[in-house]
Amino acid sequence: MPKGSVAVTAERCKGCGFCVEFCPTHVLELSNAFNAKGYHPPHMVNAEKCSGCNLCGMYCPDFAIFGYRFPDAKNQKKEA
Amino acid sequence: MSTTADLHIHNPVEDVLRKERIPTIWCPGCGIGTTVNSFAAALLGQDIDLKKTAIVSGIGCSGRVSGYMALDSFHTTHGRAIPFATGLKLANPELNVIVYSGDGDLTSIGGNHLIHAARRNMDIMVVCVNNMIYAMTGGQAAATTPGNSITTTSPFGSFEPEICLPQLVDAAGAVFVARWTAYHVKQLERTMAKALKKKGFRFIEVLTPCPTLYQRRNNMGDGLAAMVDYKNRSKIRNGAPTYEVALEPGGEIVVGEFVDREREDYLTRMRRQLGTNYSELPPQPEEEEQEGCCSSC
Amino acid sequence: MMHADPNCVLTGTHFMNGDAACCEGAIAAGARFAAGYPITPSTEVVERFAARVPKIGGIFIQMEDELAASITLQGMVWAGAKSFTVTSGPGYSLMMEHIGFAAMTETPCVFVNVQRGGPSTGLPTLPAQGDMMQARFGSHGDYSTISLVPNSPQECFSLTVKAFNLAEKFRVPVMFMMDECVGHMTEKVVIPDAKEIEVTPRRHASKPPSEFLLFEPGEELVPEMAHAGEGYKVYVTGLTHDKRGYPLMNPASQKELIPRLFEKISRAADELTIVESEGLEDADVVVVSYGITSRVAQRAIEMARAKGLKVGKLRLICVWPFPEKLIRELAPKVKALVMPELNMGQVVIELERCAGGQCKVISVPHPGGTVHKPADILAAIERGAQ
Numbered sequence: 157m158p159k160g161s162v163a164v165t166a167e168r169c170k171g172c173g174f175c176v177e178f179c180p181t182h183v184l185e186l187s188n189a190f191n192a193k194g195y196h197p198p199h200m201v202n203a204e205k206c207s208g209c210n211l212c213g214m215y216c217p218d219f220a221i222f223g224y225r226f227p228d229a230k231n232q233k234k235e236a
Numbered sequence: 237m238s239t240t241a242d243l244h245i246h247n248p249v250e251d252v253l254r255k256e257r258i259p260t261i262w263c264p265g266c267g268i269g270t271t272v273n274s275f276a277a278a279l280l281g282q283d284i285d286l287k288k289t290a291i292v293s294g295i296g297c298s299g300r301v302s303g304y305m306a307l308d309s310f311h312t313t314h315g316r317a318i319p320f321a322t323g324l325k326l327a328n329p330e331l332n333v334i335v336y337s338g339d340g341d342l343t344s345i346g347g348n349h350l351i352h353a354a355r356r357n358m359d360i361m362v363v364c365v366n367n368m369i370y371a372m373t374g375g376q377a378a379a380t381t382p383g384n385s386i387t388t389t390s391p392f393g394s395f396e397p398e399i400c401l402p403q404l405v406d407a408a409g410a411v412f413v414a415r416w417t418a419y420h421v422k423q424l425e426r427t428m429a430k431a432l433k434k435k436g437f438r439f440i441e442v443l444t445p446c447p448t449l450y451q452r453r454n455n456m457g458d459g460l461a462a463m464v465d466y467k468n469r470s471k472i473r474n475g476a477p478t479y480e481v482a483l484e485p486g487g488e489i490v491v492g493e494f495v496d497r498e499r500e501d502y503l504t505r506m507r508r509q510l511g512t513n514y515s516e517l518p519p520q521p522e523e524e525e526q527e528g529c530c531s532s533c
Numbered sequence: 534m535m536h537a538d539p540n541c542v543l544t545g546t547h548f549m550n551g552d553a554a555c556c557e558g559a560i561a562a563g564a565r566f567a568a569g570y571p572i573t574p575s576t577e578v579v580e581r582f583a584a585r586v587p588k589i590g591g592i593f594i595q596m597e598d599e600l601a602a603s604i605t606l607q608g609m610v611w612a613g614a615k616s617f618t619v620t621s622g623p624g625y626s627l628m629m630e631h632i633g634f635a636a637m638t639e640t641p642c643v644f645v646n647v648q649r650g651g652p653s654t655g656l657p658t659l660p661a662q663g664d665m666m667q668a669r670f671g672s673h674g675d676y677s678t679i680s681l682v683p684n685s686p687q688e689c690f691s692l693t694v695k696a697f698n699l700a701e702k703f704r705v706p707v708m709f710m711m712d713e714c715v716g717h718m719t720e721k722v723v724i725p726d727a728k729e730i731e732v733t734p735r736r737h738a739s740k741p742p743s744e745f746l747l748f749e750p751g752e753e754l755v756p757e758m759a760h761a762g763e764g765y766k767v768y769v770t771g772l773t774h775d776k777r778g779y780p781l782m783n784p785a786s787q788k789e790l791i792p793r794l795f796e797k798i799s800r801a802a803d804e805l806t807i808v809e810s811e812g813l814e815d816a817d818v819v820v821v822s823y824g825i826t827s828r829v830a831q832r833a834i835e836m837a838r839a840k841g842l843k844v845g846k847l848r849l850i851c852v853w854p855f856p857e858k859l860i861r862e863l864a865p866k867v868k869a870l871v872m873p874e875l876n877m878g879q880v881v882i883e884l885e886r887c888a889g890g891q892c893k894v895i896s897v898p899h900p901g902g903t904v905h906k907p908a909d910i911l912a913a914i915e916r917g918a919q
Contacts, residue, residue, distance in 0.1 A: 163247070170264035173460045178419075195264065213247060214277065214421040217269025217459075219258055222247035254768075257779065290761040292608075303768060303780065308761035310611065311770035311780075312604060313634050319568075319601035323608020323616070324761055326592050327566050331612065331762050352597040510587050 160208015160225040164197050168220035171195035175212035175221050181205040184212065249276040252286065254306050261300055265459020267418030267444030268298050268365055272305075274421050275336070275363065278428035289332040292321040294346060296372045297446075298338035298365035305336075315346030318353045321360045329503055332432065333359070339366040339380040343401060347379070354408035354437045359501040361431050361438040364401060367446035375449030382485040386453045398483060401441050406478040406495050411436035413478060413495035417443040417466035420491060427493055436501040443489065535734050537561045537694075539727035541589045547722045551689040551715040552577035554722045555645060556585065558693025559617055561730050564643075565591030566616040568605035570598055570624060573657045574713040575647035578619040599624035603631035607640045611769060613735075613760040615697060617643035621713075622651045625664055625671075633672030634771050635706035636794060639748070639756060641735065643696045645709040647716040648875075650901035660713035661901025662824055662875035666882075668708040669853045677795040679805065680708040680853035682823040686720045692850065698733035699805075703797055704755050710852070712875065714825040714904060738765060747778040748790075754797040798854055806859055807851035816845030818917040819863060821872045821884055823849040825904055830873055833910035842918050855883045864891035869917025873897035873910045893917055 162175075162184070169191055175198050176184045183206045187199040198221060200206065206223065213222030253276070262268050279286065286307060293302035295314035302309040308331075312320045317335045325333045335342070342350055342364045353360065369387060370376040377387040377394045380401070384393040402413045412434050416424040424442060431438040445451065445462030456462065466489060473481075474492040481490040500508070542561045549557075556578045559567070565586060569579040583593040596602040602618045609616035620628060625646045635642055650656025651663050664671075668680045679699050683692045689711060696707040736752075738745050738759040747767050748756045759765035768778035773790055775781040798805065809827075813819060818837070822830040827848040837844045847863070849856065864870065869892055872881040881896040888894050895913045899905050 163245075165247075168259050170259075172265040172458075174265075174270065174463060177460055177464065210248075211421070213249065214273045214425070215270055215463075216273065217262060217266055217418075218260065219247060219249055219253065219269065219273075222249070224245050254766075287764040288762050303770065306766055308766060309768045309770075310608075310761075311768075311772065313630055313771055316600060316604040316631070319596060319605040320608040322594070322596075322601075323566075323568060323605035323610075324612045325608075326594060326605075327609035327612035327614035327616070328760075328762050348597050349601050352601075506592070 158204045158206045158226070160206050160223055161203065162200060162206060162212055162221055162223045164199070165220045166191045166197040168218045169195050169197035170218050171197070172217060174215040174217065178215050179212055180209065181207060248280060249273050252276045252279055252306050253304055257304055260304060262297060263448045265445055265447040266297070267367070267459060267463070268301065270418040270421060271363070271365055271424065271442045271444060272301060274424035275428055277425045278432055281425070282429055282432050284332060284432060288330055289334065290324055291334045291336055292317045292324065293335070294337040294341035296338040296341045296370070297367070298336065299341055301336040301365070315341055315344070316349065317341065318346060318349040318360070318362065322353060322358050325358060325360055326503070333361070335360055335362040337364065339364055339368065340370045340378040343399060343404075344379040350405065351408045354405045354410040354439065356502045357409055357411060357436045357499050359435050359437070359503060362440070363428070364439065364441045365444050366401070366441050367444045367450060368398070369446050369450035371446050371449045375453065382483065384485065385450070387450070400478070400482040401439070402481050402494050403478040405439040409437070409499065410439045410495060411497050411499050412438035412493075414439070414493040415441040415443070415481065416491050417470055417489060418445065419463050419466040419470065423491070430493075436499060535732045537563070537727040537730035537732050542727040542730065543724050544726050545724060547724060548719060549686060549722050550577065550717055550719040551683065551686040551711060552647065552717065553581050554686040554689035555619070555693045555709070555711065555716075556581040557724060558690040559643070559697065560585060560589065561690070561724070561727070562615065562694040562697035563732050564615045564617050564697060565589065566606070566609040566614040567593050567618060568596050568602040568609070568616070569593065569618050570596055570602045570620065572621045572624045574649055574716050575619045575621045575645065577716070578645060578647070599627035600631070603628035603644070604634065606642055607631065607635055607638070610640050610642050611761055611767070617645060617697070619645040619647070621647050621649045622655060622664060623653070625667065629667070629671045632678070632706050633674055633676060636672065636676035636678055637771050638769050639704040640706065641700040641704045643693070643700055643707050643709055645693075645711065648710060648712040656902050658713065659902045660825060660875060660904065662712055662826065663879070663901060665710065665852060665874070665876065665879045668710055675791055675795070677798045678705045678708060678853065679703065679798065679851065680710050681807070681850060682710045682852050683715055684824050684827045684848065685715065686718060686722045689715060690722050690724060694730060694732070698731065701733040701735055702755070703801070704736065704758065705798065708853070710824065712825050742766065746776040748774060749776045750793055754793055754800065802854060802858060805851050805854050806856040808856055808859065809846070809848040809850060811846045813845040813847065813863065815843055817843045817868045818914050819845040819847050819867050819870050820910065820914065821847045821849065821870050822874070823852055823880070826873050826875055829905045829907055830910055832907040833914060836907060836911050837914045842914060844914055849880070852880060855880070855887065857887045860884060860887035861889065864888040867892050869893035869895055871895045871897060871910065871913045871917050873899065873905050873913070875899050875901045875904065
């Protein structure tokens with residue numbers, strides 16, 4: 157059971173691959189799909205390994221991805 | 237997979253971004269946005285009043301950071317972010333003033349201001365995104381460009397060595413000096429958080445990839461290649477003497493927090509010398525009839 | 534309309550030079566902050582300011598150069614202060630970029646230029662009026678601003694107050710174009726009671742942040758201003774921008790912004806026609822002058838009148854915007870307009886344009902270093918009267 161997941165805003169992605177490279181559990185790959193600007197946004201290929209650590213979000217220069225932990229007693233984020 | 241809407245979550249960085257201005261102008265593989273994530277995390281992780289926080293940039297790719305942040309944003313003239321920030325701080329000392337700009341802007345055209353703000357120990361934090369090139373204008377050699385690099389204005393390789401910024405600002409008197417790369421997102425966040433809470437002139441250099449205008453002409457691959465290169469070549473040496481942290485092409489990249497010391501900042505010193513209550517100063521004598529300057533000297 | 538702070542105004546009759554009077558005018562107008570860099574013959578203004586402001590809760594900072602000083606003062610303004618800088622020729626040249634920045638970002642502030650002989654280092658201790666076109670056109674790109682020219686220490690006080698007030702009213706950088714003579718001349722200066730000194734407050738945002746657009750033209754085409762630290766998340770850029778202040782770089786946004794920067798001043802042409810005139814009604818010749826030159830012109834006018842010539846006086850106190858309408862009305866009624874200036878003929882170009890060939894326009898140039906001889910102006914008057 158994965159602890160977290162990622163959310164991708166595909167239209168912001170410029171396909172740099174930082175998130176893929178630096179994901180500590182190798183959850184991501186660039187997909188074959190194109191976004192409107194012709195880049196390949198990432199998608200999850202090892203979803204069960206995602207810890208929701210958001211390192212992908214920290215690396216993404218285009219604010220196009222972020223990781224989050226599934227809600228449990230400990231971690232309940234709120235809408236700003 | 238649950239949707240983020242179901243979970244009522246969003247990218248935390250968006251809390252301090254002007255979302256309507258995204259996507260940014262930055263190239264694929266550019267590292268400036270990565271540094272913004274660390275900055276945003278540092279800002280949000282601190283007990284900082286964002287309404288009292290202003291960000292000032294000069295000109296260039298990194299100069300656009302101020303305009304993407306949902307703070308009081310000032311995109312000033314080329315090289316002059318630091319003096320503008322100085323003015324903000326002096327007229328409203330309650331403001332947290334952050335200068336976020338590029339290497340060419342802060343260290344070449346704005347180099348004089350960098351030195352003197354550090355000397356005065358003006359209470360501002362400076363983030364210098366160093367992509368080692370004048371990127372926005374098309375890839376011209378900068379003061380930070382490693383020697384022998386091919387650039388649009390040094391087609392036979394640059395003939396100048398690069399400046400060592402931590403050493404420069406250390407010598408000028410900065411109270412906090414650090415260097416990281418865009419690879420070190422977590423360390424950068426922690427260092428920025430620490431710097432945000434410190435008083436005085438704080439300087440953080442962040443090396444970032446510029447795949448389009450620096451690396452491409454020097455066969456250095458894309459942004460990701462630079463990030464991996466940073467990972468491989470970086471050596472963390474907190475407290476390293478800044479004369480030992482010069483960047484050598486292909487050599488070790490010394491990163492870490494180099495300087496963290498205490499020194500009275502400009503306003504504190506001014507207030508101390510003037511006395512706590514300005515209005516209690518003895519009245520100055522009228523100097524009307526004195527012809528001040530020797531006008532022929 | 535507000536009034537000056539009585540705790541800061543040196544009400545009374547003084548014997549002071551123009552530089553000192555300019556400093557007192559700035560303080561009376563509400564300036565508590567300034568950034569500068571030393572340069573002869575202007576430095577006495579900030580020397581006095583540096584001594585005065587700690588007692589009244591302000592700061593003077595001496596920056597590392599004029600580039601820094603001219604933008605530091607704008608940081609001060611965006612933090613809520615009234616601020617200014619003081620310089621002379623070479624420093625004024627270095628400040629040009631930031632005069633453009635102030636025009637583009639509609640930052641109300643005052644640039645004092647105590648003019649000296651140029652070009653380059655020129656005559657550091659001697660007068661000229663060679664920066665008059667620079668005051669109008671010195672920064673790159675198109676913009677419009679206001680230039681006031683005092684001719685006495687008394688005016689160095691009162692017009693400095695006016696310069697700050699106009700800066701706030703129009704949200705422009707105002708050029709205060711002194712010269713070495715006026716700056717170093719010591720005369721009687723009467724500083725009125727604070728209650729009699731009107732001070733224009735900032736046009737501050739009247740709407741809450743959620744409804745406020747930082748560059749939405751307001752009353753008289755001038756936007757309201759919010760400062761850093763007030764929760765407005767202002768966005769200020771030197772790039773062509775939209776009403777939010779966001780960069781928007783295309784012909785349409787340029788067309789919306791730049792003409793407005795002109796129009797907010799041009800629509801106030803009557804208000805900004807600030808002149809001192811005398812004997813224009815039946816004059817054959819009118820001597821048009823400004824600054825220190827007007828005082829030499831006064832002598833020449835008296836000499837000409839003693840010879841029986843009908844000579845009028847027109848002193849430009851606000852040189853930019855140029856009093857175009859006044860000159861267009863005046864030119865057909867006279868034989869000649871005579872313009873002495875301590876330069877090789879700058880503002881006379883504008884005078885000639887506005888005269889439109891309706892009368893002779895006689896320039897009396899002077900390279901600076903000293904003032905005209907009245908006889909030189911008199912000779913031009915006599916030529917004009919023929």
